[in-house]
Amino acid sequence: MPAPIIKVDAISKSFGAFKVLDGLSMQVMPGEKLALIGPSGSGKTTILRILMTLEKIDGGHIQVDGEQLYHMERNGQLQPADERHLAKMRQKIGMVFQLFNLFPHKCVMDNVTLAPMLTKGLARTAAEKRAMELLDMVGLADKAKAMPAQLSGGQKQRVAIARALALSPKIMLFDEVTSALDPELVEEVLNVMRKLAAETDMTMLLVTHEMGFAHDFADRVLFFDRGRIVEEGKPDEIFRHPKQERTQSFLKKIIAAGHRV
Amino acid sequence: MTQWSGYLGLILQGALVTIELTLMGSVLALVMAFLAGMGRVSRFFVVRALATTYIEFFRGTSIFVQLFWAYFVLPFARLSLTPLQAGVLALGLNVGAYAAEVVRGAILSVGREQYEACTALNLGRWQGMRHVILPQALLVMLPTFGNNAIELLKATSVVSLISLADLTFQAQVVRSQTGSTLMPFVSVLVIYFALALIISWGIRSLERRMARGLDGVRV
Ligand SMILES: Nc1ncnc2c1ncn2[C@@H]1O[C@H](COP(=O)(O)OP(=O)(O)OP(=O)(O)O)[C@@H](O)[C@H]1O
Numbered sequence: 169m170p171a172p173i174i175k176v177d178a179i180s181k182s183f184g185a186f187k188v189l190d191g192l193s194m195q196v197m198p199g200e201k202l203a204l205i206g207p208s209g210s211g212k213t214t215i216l217r218i219l220m221t222l223e224k225i226d227g228g229h230i231q232v233d234g235e236q237l238y239h240m241e242r243n244g245q246l247q248p249a250d251e252r253h254l255a256k257m258r259q260k261i262g263m264v265f266q267l268f269n270l271f272p273h274k275c276v277m278d279n280v281t282l283a284p285m286l287t288k289g290l291a292r293t294a295a296e297k298r299a300m301e302l303l304d305m306v307g308l309a310d311k312a313k314a315m316p317a318q319l320s321g322g323q324k325q326r327v328a329i330a331r332a333l334a335l336s337p338k339i340m341l342f343d344e345v346t347s348a349l350d351p352e353l354v355e356e357v358l359n360v361m362r363k364l365a366a367e368t369d370m371t372m373l374l375v376t377h378e379m380g381f382a383h384d385f386a387d388r389v390l391f392f393d394r395g396r397i398v399e400e401g402k403p404d405e406i407f408r409h410p411k412q413e414r415t416q417s418f419l420k421k422i423i424a425a426g427h428r429v
Numbered sequence: 430m431t432q433w434s435g436y437l438g439l440i441l442q443g444a445l446v447t448i449e450l451t452l453m454g455s456v457l458a459l460v461m462a463f464l465a466g467m468g469r470v471s472r473f474f475v476v477r478a479l480a481t482t483y484i485e486f487f488r489g490t491s492i493f494v495q496l497f498w499a500y501f502v503l504p505f506a507r508l509s510l511t512p513l514q515a516g517v518l519a520l521g522l523n524v525g526a527y528a529a530e531v532v533r534g535a536i537l538s539v540g541r542e543q544y545e546a547c548t549a550l551n552l553g554r555w556q557g558m559r560h561v562i563l564p565q566a567l568l569v570m571l572p573t574f575g576n577n578a579i580e581l582l583k584a585t586s587v588v589s590l591i592s593l594a595d596l597t598f599q600a601q602v603v604r605s606q607t608g609s610t611l612m613p614f615v616s617v618l619v620i621y622f623a624l625a626l627i628i629s630w631g632i633r634s635l636e637r638r639m640a641r642g643l644d645g646v647r648v
């Protein structure tokens with residue numbers, strides 16, 4: 169049995185007086201595809217943002233790939249991580265945002281090559297070669313010279329995925345990556361994610377309201393409510409035979425809203 | 430007739446001094462604006478305090494006083510400047526203080542999601558600033574920089590008070606030599622206006638060039 173690649177241990181996080189995460193613990197195995205579902209405000213985005221170091225934690229510990237994320241060991245003691253440690257840990261993790269967050273002043277190619285050239289010291293030719301492979305993988309090889317403003321939402325999101333992949337992270341975080349898209353563009357992004365899952369052994373955590381996709385895609389589903397994991401299990405268990413009352417009523421609402429499960 | 434063209438020559442010489450002051454003052458103002466503007470958003474308290482002090486001090490005292498200090502008081506500290514150096518120093522520091530607030534505002538106007546994308550891509554603070562935030566902020570700064578440069582152009586006339594033969598100074602010279610008020614003052618009016626127009630036009634074409642592609646227009 170291999171060791172978990174992510175170990176979240178009793179973390180808590182508040183915004184002001186509002187406790188978003190309340191002693192949350194979870195583990196993710198290498199290569200696992202994990203779907204995080206749950207009602208709005210339950211803390212799904214927050215846990216992804218914490219893993220991406222966009223948000224600090226108030227208490228608890230997180231281990232990523234065998235090392236502490238927010239702490240570092242010095243003289244046998246755990247201390248708060250400094251910027252250098254965080255930078256090292258960020259190499260292991262990539263994130264795709266709901267609103268793409270592309271750099272609007274850079275063409276598609278430069279969006280993808282910027283970080284590898286700056287953070288890994290890759291030469292431009294090498295970075296562009298790799299970028300073309302990734303753009304090809306997401307079906308946008310012909311858009312390398314386009315500016316983000318010239319792309320559709322689905323194309324933007326596929327560029328954002330290629331951009332994150334260019335740093336070869338072990339773990340990819342996807343936060344509702346299709347929920348800002350017109351319905352007819354959702355599938356092209358989901359297809360890229362299916363391909364990623366099939367062709368790589370990357371660990372993938374995705375927050376989604378696409379229950380049908382979560383069902384087919386995930387190895388395991390976590391149901392969040394009020395900053396805690398209320399129920400977890402295989403997609404079939406969660407979607408077909410939810411045990412907890414909270415899960416049942418959430419899924420009922422989702423189905424009533426017209427989503428396929 | 431030859432006399433008039435001689436007087437016009439004097440005024441054009443003054444115009445050259447004014448242009449020189451404007452260009453050199455703008456360069457110093459630009460440098461100060463970026464230093465202090467970025468200093469204002471630094472995560473280090475000391476840097477923020479220094480930047481704030483500079484900005485408040487130079488916005489809070491008049492350009493006349495600053496110029497007199499640069500020219501008449503600094504020599505007591507064994508720092509004698511030529512009138513041109515004193516003029517550039519006072520103008521650059523003064524306008525730089527205003528422009529620093531423009532830099533700061535523009536940096537803050539770039540959305541949080543751009544900073545977060547930088548973090549997610551593991552760019553360092555400076556790398557993100559240099560390659561992602563500043564290029565976008567620059568576009569926001571440019572129009573106001575244009576205003577700042579025109580303010581600086583207009584403020585150059587204060588150097589005539591320390592006997593630097595700029596456009597305004599030469600106009601007075603011609604006026605006292607000819608007894609004519611209209612000719613010198615109409616000329617300087619036209620020249621200041623033309624210079625301001627050139628600045629506006631330059632900034633606008635720069636803006637257009639930099640905005641290309643951002644709005645979806647093919648580059
Ligand atoms: N920066 C912040 N400041 C204050 N409150 C915040 C902040 N970020 C998130 N919150 C609050 O924390 C709670 C959890 O937010 P989070 O975004 O993690 O929920 P979510 O599960 O992703 O919900 P959704 O499905 O709507 O995206 C929400 O109530 C939200 O309003």
Ligand SMILES: [Mg+2]
Pocket residue numbers: 212213214344375
């Ligand atoms: Mg969310």
